[in-house]
Amino acid sequence: MAAPRAVTRLLPRAGGRPRAWYQQPLRPGGPGRGSILGPAGGWSQQEALGLLEAAVLYRAGPLVAISKPPGLAVTGSPGQLSLVSLLPDLSQRLSLPPELHVVKAAGKDGSGLVLLSGCPGTTQQLHAFFTQLQRAGRPPATYRAVTAGVPAAAEGEIRTGLKLEQVGDLQLVVPVAAPSRRSVERKEVKQTLTRYKVLGMAPGCGLVQLQPMTAFPGQLLVHLTLLLCPALGDHVYSARVGTVLGEPFLLPVGSALPRTQVLGEQLLRRLCLTQQLLHRLPLHLHLHQLLLPTAVLTAPPPPFFLQTLRLLGLPGGQSAS
Template structure:
């Protein structure tokens, strides 16, 4: 990834933070075995500061959209406190197979990591797991798919994926919690649509939105999404194309 590639994905920049439109399929940082990752390119985002920015939170490898970076240690501490206190507003868009029983609601199911016989792991719902809550709302439907807005209240690993699967509507392209055979050639359809940060005490919260990635657009359109309306929504600061004025 070149400096120009990364700067083209820059959604927001000020003295404290940067917000990137993370591409799907690229880890944010290197795993135990190393490999290609987004963090290795942060040197291109110094913009005159002596050190590159650092991750203020994480997105899974296959999730696209809004990713927040702190530009220096003081900014990272401030951002870290906002995330820890649950004061960051996060909106995700998901394309799921089927539909939930209710068009909107809240999933409160604790989650814990479970090792598998093959040597891997997965997240499961369990009474002795960590508390996890996700608000959801169906924005559109079509062709057996649902376009769902998710607002996670906690930040557990794979939270949205497991919670939607528990509702009987697993994510399109979710090889782990969905239909592995049907989704074999599909990427995960999960996008960090917007993020809202009350980082400046005397100013309004900052809300930034990311356009859905190309691999999700056909399914979104099948459920009623419009590229033209989406552009208008992002220009006016709306979080979705179905309910202008929603929080």
């Protein structure tokens, strides 16, 4: 197997081609500042197609990698705008096989890499490769998150059982600290593992690298709450972390239903935000890097992510590397 090579962008830009979403400047957010808030409304189908077409990062044979903006669901109900619903038109625009499908993707509210394949055989080989890496203790995917709070240890692992639980109209991910063998065998609970490393910290916040060794919906967001430092823009699970006299603690799941994230006054001031606008704060969880057999794919962080790093004094705010 050839040594992987780093890849950021392989396709030349055609004249007049619109800039990718992650290359567009931030909207004005105050004197000399760009706003880190997301748009008030969604995209039309044509707008979303244009965003994805301009955000191609890698192309080799039946494989293509793009960078997904936050807020675009990977799958959805019939008639709902999603990445999957756009694939037939996207494959036609990119002259790819019509049966394009998702191999790996950032979650709906997160940003970053989406790996697509037009060949079922290639997809099977990639899944086998990812499994091989995980068995060898090498994480195939690396995420970055800006967090409210900093983990107590500079690096470590989060291990816990996770299950999906219906709470009213919502299906939420719930941690199970000591699942029974029977619940795991019945696949009611999945044992999950994430490695993390603090890349930088500032008062009340951090830049954290996350490498999931298992795959489960919402795994990274829930694992961050177990570290008592939810991701910025997490309006689903961050309510599980409360504070008393400035010290974070974990609330019972049943008493912490999803709501707009609440941040302390110090963080709000540094982010130049008010609590009333926080519902528009995008999720600061970015699928940054993905290992392939012969390449290392890298997605540049979104402009709002870099701006947040600058405002909070965290490392990495000066470049998209």
